[in-house]
Amino acid sequence: MRGFNVDNQAIIELKIQELSDDFYENPDEFFNEHDFHHKFYCMMYLEFKNLLHPEYPTRKRFVKDKLDAEEYSYGIHCFNPEDQNLRKKSRRGHYDFAIFKEEYYYEHIGMLDQFDRLSNKNVNTNIDIQDQYIEFAFEFKYITNGSISVIKEIEFDIFKLKEAKEAKNKYLIIFIKKIFSDKGFNQIIKPLNKLKEEEKGIEILIFSK
Numbered sequence: 001m002r003g004f005n006v007d008n009q010a011i012i013e014l015k016i017q018e019l020s021d022d023f024y025e026n027p028d029e030f031f032n033e034h035d036f037h038h039k040f041y042c043m044m045y046l047e048f049k050n051l052l053h054p055e056y057p058t059r060k061r062f063v064k065d066k067l068d069a070e071e072y073s074y075g076i077h078c079f080n081p082e083d084q085n086l087r088k089k090s091r092r093g094h095y096d097f098a099i100f101k102e103e104y105y106y107e108h109i110g111m112l113d114q115f116d117r118l119s120n121k122n123v124n125t126n127i128d129i130q131d132q133y134i135e136f137a138f139e140f141k142y143i144t145n146g147s148i149s150v151i152k153e154i155e156f157d158i159f160k161l162k163e164a165k166e167a168k169n170k171y172l173i174i175f176i177k178k179i180f181s182d183k184g185f186n187q188i189i190k191p192l193n194k195l196k197e198e199e200k201g202i203e204i205l206i207f208s209k
Contacts, residue, residue, distance in 0.1 A: 009169070012136060015043045016173060020207045023175055027209045033142040036175060037096060040140070048099055056098035056134075059166050061091060062156075093160045097138040098167070104133045137167035143176045146184015151191050158195065161202050170201065176208035 019040055023030055030036060037054065044052050139157045143150055154174070161170040174192065178185055189208065196204040 008135075011047050012044075012171075015040070015047070016171075016205060018043060020175075020205075023207060024209060027177055030142070030175070030177070033140055036140050036142060036173075040097070040138075044097070044099075051100045051102055051105055051135075053098050053100070054096065055094045058093040058095065058160060058164060060093075060163050062093050062160060062163075063091075095134075095137045095164075095167070096140045097136075098134045099136040101133055101135045101168075104131065132166055132168045134164070134167040136169045136171065137161060137164055138171045138173065141172070141174045143174065143188060144179060146180040146188055148187055148191075150188065151195075154192070154195065158199055158202060158204075162199075170203065172202055172204045174204070174206045176206070178209050 019036065022039065023036075041052070041054055139161060141150070141154055141157065154172070157172055161167070161172060164170060176185075176188065185208075189206075192204075192206055196206060
């Protein structure tokens with residue numbers, strides 16, 4: 001087994017840099033966010049194999065349909081999965097990618113069907129659902145226009161990562177394709193830089209073409 005350490009962190013940051021370099025050199029090859037997902041998955045799978053899972057569900061459930069309500073920084077938008085009364089009002093989120101802790105993963109490899117359902121409900125196993133069983137969680141955002149509404153979406157991604165008690169290291173990776181006006185670009189990049197400065201528990205990386 002390979003343990004997660006500084007070398008693994010370095011590998012992840014190297015792969016992110018390779019992806020950003022590809023974006024800078026070949027921006028027209030990236031039509032949508034899925035293009036980033038595909039390339040990142042291919043890079044990461046070579047290193048982490050079955051520890052890497054795309055679109056892995058969150059433990060908690062969220063309310064995202066009240067974008068005009070308070071900022072996504074309070075518990076009113078987030079519910080524990082066992083709260084049956086609030087299930088109909090909320091929905092489960094997904095991380096774009098999750099990388100499991102290796103020792104945790106192989107300790108429970110004989111019950112992977114139940115392990116996968118940790119994110120959905122309490123299961124009768126010896127797995128502590130409060131454990132940080134995800135070593136790295138990733139969210140991506142690809143911005144191709146100057147609409148300020150994208151900031152709300154990013155605020156929700158940040159909120160989702162902040163609420164991810166099961167994840168140890170958290171990344172929000174933002175790519176901006178500057179095909180819109182300078183005014184639109186400025187009204188996007190300024191709030192993004194502010195969020196990056198304020199959120200210390202999440203690694204927010206911004207790459208703009």
